[in-house]
Amino acid sequence: MPTDTSYRTDALIAEDIDAYLAQHQNKSMLRFITCGSVDDGKSTLIGRLLYDSKMIFEDQLAALESDSKRVGTQGQEIDFALLVDGLAAEREQGITIDVAYRFFATEKRKFIVADCPGHEQYTRNMVTGASTADLAVILIDARKGVLTQTRRHSFLCHKLGIRNLVLAVNKMDLVGYDQAQFDAIVADYAHFAESIGIEGFTAIPISGFKGDNITLLSADTPWYSGPTLVDHLETVEISAAGDADGPFRMPVQWVNRPNLDFRGFSGLIAAGSLKPGDSLRSLPSGKTSKVKSIVTMDGDLDHAIAGQSVTVCLEDEIDCSRGDVLATADAPPEVADQFESTIVWMDDEPMVVGRAYWLKLGSQTVSVTVAEPKYEIDVNSMEHLAAKTLHLNQIGVAEITTDRRVVFEPYAENRALGGFILVDKITNHTVGAGMIHFSLRRSQNVHWQATDITRAHHAALKNQTPRVLWFTGLSGSGKSTIANQVEKKLALMNRHTFLLDGDNVRHGLNKDLGFTESDRIENIRRIGEVAKLMTDAGLIVLTAFISPFRADRQLVRDMMDDGEFIEIHVDTPLEVAEARDVKGLYKKAREGKLKNFTGIDSPYEAPEDPEIRVNTVEMTPEEAADFIISKILPLK
The missing domain is CATH 2.40.30.10 (Translation factors)
Incomplete structure (x- = not known):
């Protein structure tokens, strides 16, 4: 379809586009990635595939020829890699940084190819590209053989569930199309592949630069009788994103409720097939119902399969929301x-x-x-x-x-x-x-045991709303002193409370923990679990812990009901807290006798938006306690 369009009318161009889309509409789609080590020729190979499949417009080709001359390609007329390496940084460095996705089609199949970066520091980008691929083309420079990044990418492809692997030994023109070199590389890779559980792969000698064995068999490799790369890509059998013959699975992405007369569950079918009348189970609730209809923008369907996005309407009003999974009733996940x-x-x-x-x-x-x-x-x-x-x-x-x-x-x-x-x-x-x-x-x-006396009943008996008053701040900021004052005032108000203090719990519950980052995290997790149990008992819980990391305080907040966790930042400058040094800890930390001490050699991440902030430079502990009480009222 790409051609010189300078003399065509808009109407004729639109007709060509419509005809092109209609021609490719019913073809199967193969998603694949190219990966391997740095400079193995991944981008060049994809550029060659785009060029040979005539997926480049005349203006793109002109720009490509111009760019190739500008960047210099050692006499090569066209640098095919420039079709894919779209970032300026990539062109300047001659490497691929991000994952680049390209579409092309042949007479037999449509393709989406992801060009994955070869540098080790961009392995995370390669994982992104591989996560949705059906096939991986693993390139190896014929001059270098199997490298560490070749192994890393192959291992990740295998772990990510890609079972169709092509070993493309590239740059065969630079080794004189030597069969012995090709065979040695294939044998080396086969030994590695077997060690990680790869059951098979297809090895093809190619040259992305020359086009050898890409779309046509090369006369320079008469010893090779296998398929060309394109032939293999066109004919390889692929399994769909989900097995249409297996049990039905659909993660619910949205509950579609435009009016009182319609309620459907929208999502992408991950596996299996569906038709009206099928019995489904909603998980994790376990409730069951039958399919009333399968709705799409183009009308209701009599049958839907893996890979389709649909809205499923059920005969019954069951408990199901975003994040739940609809599955075959008698074969649930x-x-x-x-x-x-x-x-x-x-x-x-x-x-x-x-x-x-x-x-x-x-x-x-x-x-x-x-x-x-x-x-x-x-x-x-x-x-x-x-x-x-x-x-x-x-x-x-x-x-x-x-x-x-x-x-x-x-x-x-x-x-x-x-x-x-x-x-x-x-x-x-x-x-x-x-x-x-x-x-x-x-x-x-281990299963949750339901009890008859609820947390609401416990709270009603105490005539109060359970809360967690979480005091956080540097050592010496006054957390324990202020928390103690607050508890005394709550006691005078006949409130049922319990104070968990950082030092006290380390004498028992957390005596096995030190002060490393991981130990501090576990310390706060345990306190959060205890505080959660105490709120279930209807108590107002006060905790006085440095709790230096925002993520860990957020972990405890997430354990509680909305509005139940009240973060109180006892905001005291480091120099003031250190000047107090009531326990002599700062002095030990400065002398190197106390490691991982918050504020000295371990960070304190101050709350960004606490419910309450008190400044102990401006307030006495008594004033701070009164201020906190005023902020948390009413308690019922």
Whole structure:
């Protein structure tokens, strides 16, 4: 369809576009990625595919020829990589930084290809591209052979569930089309592939620059009798995003309720098929109903399959909302809150064991904590290495615990319900990606026991609304003193309270914890759980802890009902707190005798928007307590 359009009318161009779209509408779609080490020729290969499939307009070709001359390509008439390397930084450096997506089509199939960066520091970008791919083209420079990044990308492709792999040994023209070199590389890769569980791959000798074995078999490789790359891409059998023959799965993205006469559940079918009359189960509630109709913008459907976006209307009004999963009633997925998973860490800051992150799985978003990794995986040797945490681009296996039960299936069975991302609660940055292996048995054996006396009943008996008054601030800021004053005033008001003090709990409940970052996180998590139990008993709980990290205070806030957690920042400048030094801790920290001390060699993240802020330079403890009482009234 691309052609010189300078003499065409708008109407004729529109006719060509309509005819082109109609021609390709019913073709199957293959999503694939190109990956491998730096400068293996990934962008050049994709540019060649676009060029050979005639997906370049005349004006684009002219601009490409001009850019090729400007950047200099060692005599090459066209630098095909410039079709893909769209960022100025990439063109200047001659490398791919971001994932670039391109569309092209042949007579047999449509394609979306992701060009993934080869540099190790951009491995996280490669994971993004691979997460939706059906096939991976792993390029190897024929001069260099199998490299570390080749192994890393292959391992990630395998872990991400890509079962169709093409080993494209590129730049064969630079080694004189030597069959022995090709065979040696294939044998080396096959040995590695077997060690990580890759059951098979298709090896093709190519030259992205010359076009050898891309669309036509090359006369320079008479010893190769396999398919060209395009032939393989056109004919390879692919499984859909979900198995149309398997049980039905649809994460609910939206409850569609435009009026009182219509209620439907909208989402993308992740697996299976659906028709009116089918019995479905909503998870995690477990409620069942039958399909009344399948609604789309183009009208109701008699049948829907994996990959389609639909609105499902049920015969009954059952408990179902965004984040829930509609599934075949007699073959539902699992529900659990503890899992073993593989995690790829994607943030510059290392993973913090015990810290709460957001976990996004399908349309579900929950709070999650990650345990210390069982091991880190060395992508070269596949050796399991001891690890305390994970750093940028490291891959490890760790247990994760969510704050409530989520609907899932192992990633190997269902990408949509087995793959997740981790998001930092403070920065909202995506910090990791993971694949669930299985739920932990203990999560299946422990169930919540319902009781007849509710937290509302406990609160009514005490004639008060449960609260958590969370005092945070530097050591020596006056947290414990002010919290004690507040509790005394509440006692005079006949309120039922309990004060949890940072030093006191370390004599018992938390005596096994030190003062490392992970220990501080666990210290606050335990206090949060205790405070939650006390509010269930109807108490007003006061806590006096440095609690230096915003994410950990947010973790406790998320445990409570809306409005129940009141953050009180006892705002005292470091120099004032240090001058008080009532426990002599600052002096020890300055002398190096006390490590990980907040404000000295460990950070304090002050609240950004606390419910109450008191300044102990301007207020006495008595005045601060009166101010806090005035802010939390009425208590009923």
